[in-house]
Amino acid sequence: MATFRLKYLSLGVLVFQTTSLVLIMRYSRTLQADGPRYLASSAVVVAEVMKLIICxxxxxxxxxxxxxxxNSVLRQEIAYKPVETLKLAIPSGIYTLQNNLLYVALSNLDAATYQVTYQLKILTTALFSVSMLGRRLGVYQWLSLLILMAGVALVQWPSESSLVPEKEAVMSSSSQFVGVTAVLVACCSSGFAGVYFEKILKESKQSVWIRNIQLGMFGLVFGLAGMLSFEGDKVMESGMFQGYSTVTWTVVTLQRFLLRSRPRHCGNIPLWL
Structure with a gap:
C-alpha cells in the first residue's frame, strides 16, 4: 500500500512540475519588461552548469x-575512456538543440497547444524504440499512439474568427507555424536522443550520474558555442545574464530538476511501453 501511494504521489508531483514549468516558461517569454528579454541560449547554458554541479x-x-x-572516478571513467565519453557527444548536442527549440516553441505558441503537441515525443520515442532497440508494441499501444496523433491534429486544426484583423491573422499563423515546427523537431530529437542514450547505458556499466556528467560537459560546450554564434553580439553588449529575473531563475531551476527527476536512461518512454 505504501509503495502504491508513493507511486501515485510521484506521478502527481511530476504532473504538477511539468505543468508549472510550461506555464512559467510561457509567462517568462511573453512577460513585458522594461529591459531586454533574457536569452534562451543563456538559460540553456545555465541549466547545463546546474546539471553538472548536481551530478x-x-x-x-x-x-x-x-x-x-x-577525482579518481572522474579520471578513470571520463579522462581514461575517451571513446566512451565521445559517444555522449551525439545525444548531448541533440538535447542542447532540443532545449533551445522548446524556448522558441513557447515564444510562439500558447501553453495548451505546446503541451499537447509536445506529447508527440511519446510517439517518436516509441518508433525509435522499435527501430533501434527491437521493442515490440501491442495493439492497444499502437492504438493509443494513433489516438495521440489524432488529438494533436485536432489541436492544430484552424479555427475561424471574424474578429481578428487579416494582418494579425497572418502574423499569428506565421508565429504558430514557427512554434509547431520547433516542437515537432524537438519531439523527434527527444525521441532519438532518449533511445540512443538508453542504448549506450545498456552497453556499458558506468553509472547514470557519470553519464550525465559526460552529457553535461558536451552540453555546456555546445550551449556556449550556440549562444556565442547566434547571440554573441547581445552577450558582448549586455552580458550573458541580461534580462534575468526571479521568473527566469525559476524557469531554469524547474527545467533542470524536471529533466533530472528520473533516470535519463528511461528517456521519454512512457510506463506502458
Whole structure:
C-alpha cells in the first residue's frame, strides 16, 4: 500500500512540475519588461552548469564525500575512456538543440497547444524504440499512439474568427507555424536522443550520474558555442545574464530538476511501453 501511494504521489508531483514549468516558461517569454528579454541560449547554458554541479555532488556523495575518490572516478571513467565519453557527444548536442527549440516553441505558441503537441515525443520515442532497440508494441499501444496523433491534429486544426484583423491573422499563423515546427523537431530529437542514450547505458556499466556528467560537459560546450554564434553580439553588449529575473531563475531551476527527476536512461518512454 505504501509503495502504491508513493507511486501515485510521484506521478502527481511530476504532473504538477511539468505543468508549472510550461506555464512559467510561457509567462517568462511573453512577460513585458522594461529591459531586454533574457536569452534562451543563456538559460540553456545555465541549466547545463546546474546539471553538472548536481551530478558532481551526487557522485561525491556516493563516494563518501571523498575528494580523492571523486577525482579518481572522474579520471578513470571520463579522462581514461575517451571513446566512451565521445559517444555522449551525439545525444548531448541533440538535447542542447532540443532545449533551445522548446524556448522558441513557447515564444510562439500558447501553453495548451505546446503541451499537447509536445506529447508527440511519446510517439517518436516509441518508433525509435522499435527501430533501434527491437521493442515490440501491442495493439492497444499502437492504438493509443494513433489516438495521440489524432488529438494533436485536432489541436492544430484552424479555427475561424471574424474578429481578428487579416494582418494579425497572418502574423499569428506565421508565429504558430514557427512554434509547431520547433516542437515537432524537438519531439523527434527527444525521441532519438532518449533511445540512443538508453542504448549506450545498456552497453556499458558506468553509472547514470557519470553519464550525465559526460552529457553535461558536451552540453555546456555546445550551449556556449550556440549562444556565442547566434547571440554573441547581445552577450558582448549586455552580458550573458541580461534580462534575468526571479521568473527566469525559476524557469531554469524547474527545467533542470524536471529533466533530472528520473533516470535519463528511461528517456521519454512512457510506463506502458
Amino acid at each position: 558532481l555532488l551526487l557522485v561525491f556523495k556516493e563516494h563518501s564525500y571523498s575528494v580523492r575518490a571523486l
